[in-house]
Amino acid sequence: MSDKVKKAVRDFPYGTVKIKEKYKENAFKRELIYLRSLDCDRLMAGFYETAGLTPKKERYQGWEVTEIQGHTLGHYLTAVSQAYGYTKDEDLLERLIYMSAGLEECQREDGFLFASPEKIFDRVEQKKPAWVPWYTMHKILSGLLSVYTYTKNETAKKVAENLGKWISRRCLGWSEDVRKQVLAVEYGGMNDCLYELYSITQREEFLKAAHQFDEMPLFQQLYEGKDILNGLHANTTIPKVLGALKRYCVLGEEEKFYLIAAEKFWDMVVSHHSYVTGGNSEWEHFGKPDILDGERTSCNCETCNTYNMLKLSKALFEITLERKYADFYENAYLNAILSSQNPETGMTTYFQPMASGYFKVYSTPYDSFWCCTGSGMENFTKLTEGAAYKSEDTMYIIRCENCQIYWKEGGVKLAVTCEQKENAYQVKIQVTENSRVMKQPKxxxxxxxxxxxxxxxxxxxxxxxxxKEWILLERGLEEGHSVVITYTMELECKVLPDNVHACAFVYGPYVLSGDMGKEKMEETYTGVNVLVPQKEILLPDYIVLKKESLEEFYRNPGYFLKKTPGKMQFTLENQEKTLIFTPHYLRYQERYGIYWMVYPEGSKELKAIKEREERRYRLKREQLDVLPVGNDQYELAHHIQGEFTDSDIVDGHSARYCREKGWFSYEMQGEKDGAVLCMTLSGRDRGSVFTLFASGGFQQDIDVPKQQEEFGVLEIPLEKGCFSEEGKVRLKFQCKKGVCRIFDELYLKKKD
Structure with a gap:
């Protein structure tokens, strides 16, 4: 069944737009090689185990042996379905048929199908730590629906429908308190996929179940235009809004509230929370609006966030035909999504640092399986999405890229070829076929x-x-006819709203980044085995102006950055060094800088930034282990345990808390000879008392300081007896009075 809302345009079906650009063809090829290298039986192993059946092969490692196991299979089903839609390759179809049958074998009579025991859903409802089972369920159900959408496989539809029945029975039985607790834990786009299931089956229980995952307090605030994103987990929030928009599409104009909420959310994210590449977030979370320079680290721009923002942009463009959604899609697609893949290996990034001096780190093929590994599979099997759309009588070409487009209803085939010249981008549109099935195609x-x-x-x-913003081709669309359009490209500066000195360079559609070398390209881990880059060396990321003012530099950056003739390359002479800038999406082997700090020579600001960098590196050298509290992935990596505990956000500060009778604990890495525990508390909790326990018998009551109105760090020395020979310590926080709540980051640092 189609949606009730009549969309202004619709995307072209997979396979009717063909990529003809070498870089993108390689990206698709690399993804196909990776998808074919994965073993279907290993992806299904956890499902067989949960069903009490003997797996045919052992499961993969990485996240596939954690509580999020099974999410990769969902992404895989969608990615392979998309690839089949594009290629019609029988090998891909056979994989989908085989896995649909295998999942049907694993499905319980009541419809339950999962790679972990059902009790993980109980733990969420009981306020016990559990790693996002509903998020994983969303990926599985979406994967099954993708198989049906692209192949019309009835087994996949049957499994999805039976799984939907189990979901409906469970969530329609929630009390309001239990429902609130479930919605407090990341649940992906459960509303989105349930509305889709309802659209396909027209079963009312799926519609009611989808409503259970609609977070009305959030939608109401977004509808009112309130930017309440500070501290929210980005990849939790964006899918919720996708679900709201799906509700509007499925149910029609009477649900326009949800369209408006989605539009206002999009404006907030794109206008006030996004970097020049289109990516957003720091350590997976939104910050305060327009505070972007202050959030630049090695852990910006989670790829899943961009993946979901592109979904939202595409859907909004199809409904409204407003160009801002297409503009964002083009920018983020080129500078964040294409930028996320290693063109040699096909592996993809989790984060893309916005702090200068870091480098891209990619997943490993068979022992990572991060969330962004899964969304990466999907990203590179749908590279033609958003390139062209159609209405009843018009084809809309959105992106300038080499491709072939077959508009079946219009009877027209076009070849689009693009050529970059000095400061120009030339696009040729040629009609290769017109079968005259439409009197006047446009x-x-x-x-x-x-x-x-x-x-x-x-x-x-x-x-x-x-x-206006369109070029109309209405006459002469005959076979062999063509038109050539030439656009101009200029070098521009893009400055961050919270720091007039923080500047990025853009040339035409390309975000540029500067080469910062390959020295000490070392990686480390964060969260649950997520690889991230290290920067244990000072790398100057500032441009020093000799005589010119900041305004002059920003007004005419092309005077300072010299384009190399015949190349997409710019050079800048800076402090007796030559900086080389190239399109960021092509950079994958070295450290880079997207944002550069621009200062007049000898200025106080330049001196202050140098001192700040030195202090930052000193603190980094002192820290032994850092835990962002309230972030489920990182808490699970530190083996969280607890009873009657939950996470929270207070004035944009993430928190972990419990009240009387409650407790929570973590395992952290220090040094065997002792370390200093640093925790952030708030004066708003003054009067509360909690007990800190540490391995080896350490115990100390902590009275939240009465005089502390703002957030402040409390340091507690832990002696040698608290730590194992390997330097590990178990820290337990138990409430005695009021509330035990710690904010932001819990970390251990070296003793003085």
Whole structure:
């Protein structure tokens, strides 16, 4: 069944737009090689175990042996379905048929299908730590629906429908208190996939179940235009809004509230929480609006967030035909998504650092299986999405890229070829077929936002007219006819809102990054075995102006960054060194800088930034282990335990708390000779008392300081007896009075 909302345009079906660019063809090829290398039986092993059956092979390692196991299978089903839609490759279809049958074998009579025992859902309802089972369920159900969408496989539909029945029975039995508790833990886009299941089956229980995952207090605040994103987990929040928009699409205009909420959320994220690449978040969370320079670290721009923002942008564009959604899609697709894949291995990033001097770190093929590994599988099997759309009588070409487009209803085939020249981007549209099934087919080209001058048009049989942001091709669409449009590219500066000195460079559609070398390219782990880059060396990320003012530099960056003739490369002479800037999406082997601090020579600001960097590295050298509290992945990596405990956000500060009778504990890495525990407390909890226990018999009551109105760090020395020979310590926080609540980061640092 189609959605009730009549969309302005719809995306072209997979396979009707064909990539003809070498870089993107390679990206797709690498993804296919990876997908084919994965063993279906190993991906299904956890499902067989949970069903009480003997797995045919052992499961994969990494996240597939944790409580999030099974999420990869969901992504895999979607990615392979998309790849099949594009290629019609029988090998891919056989994989989907085989896995659908295997999952049917693992499904219980009541519909339950999962790679972990059902009790993990009980733990969420009982306020016990559990790693996001509903998030994983969303991926599994979405994967099954993708199989049905792209192949019409009835087994996949049957399994999805029976799974939907189990989900419905469970969530329709929640009390309001239990429902609130479930919605407090990341649940992905459960509303989104249940609305989709309802759309396919028209079963009312799926509609009611989807409503159970609609977080109305959040949607109401977004509808009112309130930016309440500070401290929210980004990849938890974006799928919720995708579900709200799906509700509008499935149920129709009477649900316009949800469209408005989605539109306002999109505006908040893109205008006030996103970097120049289109990526967002720091350590997976939104910060305060327009505070972006202050959030630049090695853990920005989780790839899953961009994946979901592109989904939202595409859906909003199809409904509204507003160009801002297409503009964002083009930018994030090129500078964040294409940028997330290693073109040699096909592996993808979790984070993309916005702090200068770091480098991209990629997943490993068979022992990572991060969330971004899964969304990466999907990203690179749908590279033509958003390139072109269609209405009843018009084709809309959105992105300037080499491709072939077959518009079946219009009876028209087009070849789009693009060529970069000095400061210009030339696009040729040629009609390769017109079968005349439509009397007067129309084609519209969106003029890129980065084009700064009136496009030059050279007609060769096709008549072209400029109308606002579009170029209209309405006459002369005959086989062999063509038109060539030339856009101009200029070098621009993009400055962050919270620091006028923090500048990125953009040339046409390309975000540029500067080469910062390959010295000490060492990796470390964060969260649950997520690889991230280290920067144990000071790398200057500032540009020093000799005589010019900041305004002059920003007004004419092309005067300072010199383009190399015939290359997409710019050079800048800075402090007796030559900086080389190239398109960021092509960079994957070295440290980089996207944002650069621009200061006049000898300025107080330049001196202060150097001192700040030195202090930052000194603290980093002192820290032994850091835990972002309230972040489920990182807490699980530190083996959280507890009773009557939950996470919270207070004024944008994430927190872990418990009240009387409650407790929580972590295992952390220090040094065998002792360390200093640092925790952030708030004066708003003054009067509360909790007990800190540590291995080896350590016990200390902590009275939250009455005089502390703001958030402050309390340091507690832990002596040698608290730590094992390997330097590990178990820390337990138990409430005695009021509330035991710690904020932000819990960390151990070296003793003085």
């Amino acid at each position: 084609v519209r080209l969106l003029i890129p936002k980065w084009n700064k001058q009136q496009p030059a048009i050279m007609e060769n049989g096709i008549s072209a007219v400029t109308e």
